[in-house]
Structures are given as C-alpha cells and as structure tokens.
C-alpha cells in the first residue's frame with residue numbers, strides 16, 4: 216500500500232539553532248504517525264546530521280537532502296554525493312524542484328542521472344514535477360508533466376519506480392499563497408497515476424505516493440489530502456512553523 220507523506224522542505228531557511236528549536240517544537244506537539252504514514256524533513260545540508268539525531272528512534276520520521284550530485288565522487292568542489300548522504304543514514308533526496316530547474320538549469324536528462332545514482336545507493340528520490348502558470352493557462356499541464364516523468368523516470372524498472380515518491384508542484388502555487396483547488400490537484404494527480412499505470416501497470420501505479428506541493432498549510436491540508444490520488448504534501452513556508460506542520464501531519468489520510 217502506498218504511503219501517506221507529510222514532507223517539509225525547509226529550502227534555504229533557518230539557522231542551525233532555529234532548526235533545532237523547530238524540531239523540538241514539532242516533537243512536543245501532539246501528533247501520531249500511523250503505520251502507512253511518514254513525516255519527512257528536507258533540511259539544508261549543514262543540518263542533516265543534527266536532523267538525523269532529532270528523528271533517531273522516532274517511528275516513521277525520516278530526513279531528506281534537498282539535492283545531490285549525479286557523480287559518485289571526485290573533483291566536484293561544493294557538491295554532495297549520494298554516498299555521503301548514505302553514510303549519514305539519509306533515506307530521501309528531493310530532486311527536480313522547480314527552483315533547481317529554474318535557477319540551476321537542471322534538465323530532465325540531468326535529473327534522470329541523479330535519480331539513477333540515488334536508486335543505486337538505496338536512497339529514495341522525491342521527484343518534483345509541475346508546470347508554470349503560462350503552461351496551465353494554455354491547458355498544457357498534462358503534456359508538460361508527462362514529458363518530465365517520461366524523460367527522467369520512465370527508463371526505470373517496475374521495481375525501481377516504486378521506490379520513487381512523486382511531488383506535483385505547480386510553479387504558480389509555490390510560495391504565492393495560491394493553492395490549486397482540491398479538484399485541480401486530484402485531476403492532475405489522477406493523470407500522473409494513469410501515466411504510471413500505462414507504463415508499469417495499475418498495481419505498480421497504485422503503490423506510488425504522489426504528493427501535492429504549493430501553498431499547503433494547516434487550514435487547507437485536510438481538503439487536499441482527502442482526494443483519492445493526493446497522498447500528502449511537500450510543504451515549504453508552512454513547514455517552518457511547528458503548529459502548521461503538525462496540523463499538516465495530522466491531516467494525512
């Protein structure tokens with residue numbers, strides 16, 4: 216059965232001390248993760264070790280990196296390998312966030328290489344996809360997202376694809392306060408699942424968690440997550456506020 220996931224993406228925010236406080240505040244607030252639910256925290260690289268300690272021994276809580284490099288090791292100053300992440304016990308990596316695609320020119324092909332190196336090292340990619348406003352206005356979102364999936368993921372085997380978490384994040388809803396309606400989210404999540412079903416079969420597609428991202432907050436999470444093909448959220452701004460993120464965890468199906 217696929218997991219229901221509340222994933223925090225801290226992006227380039229907080230100091231080490233503020234990050235520690237945020238973990239402590241979240242831990243102190245009442246929440247419970249059922250067997251098929253997970254909380255994942257994608258924190259900046261310098262805080263990974265601290266974050267690993269904070270979730271140590273906590274059921275169904277995991278730490279993610281926000282990026283990795285596509286090479287195993289070597290003279291790549293400033294980059295971080297999956298082997299390094301694995302040595303810290305990190306189990307997830309966010310790949311293909313629209314901010315990385317836009318500001319660092321990450322292409323679908325480059326992301327396919329990162330996906331491969333993660334899976335070779337037992338790290339689960341949280342693979343982001345999603346269209347810009349101009350694409351949505353031209354009703355081109357399905358074709359746009361299908362191409363992202365096809366070019367970065369469809370070379371994977373049926374076994375490998377089930378290790379990938381998908382995050383659909385419409386760029387027009389990220390950090391704008393403008394959330395996709397639950398109907399819009401359901402419609403495209405269903406389309407994404409149908410793409411996996413066409414490629415890998417229905418049983419495999421049913422096993423893939425598809426998260427929604429874009430202005431998710433405590434007050435809209437329940438409605439979004441109630442949709443049959445929305446398996447949780449990838450949360451930016453609201454994940455920096457303990458009470459908000461705990462409300463999002465508690466809104467999981």
Ligand code: 13P
Pocket residue numbers: 224312384388389390391392428429430431449450451452453
């Ligand atoms: P916001 O929740 O701040 O809109 O960010 C969404 C996001 O980009 C998560 O990766």
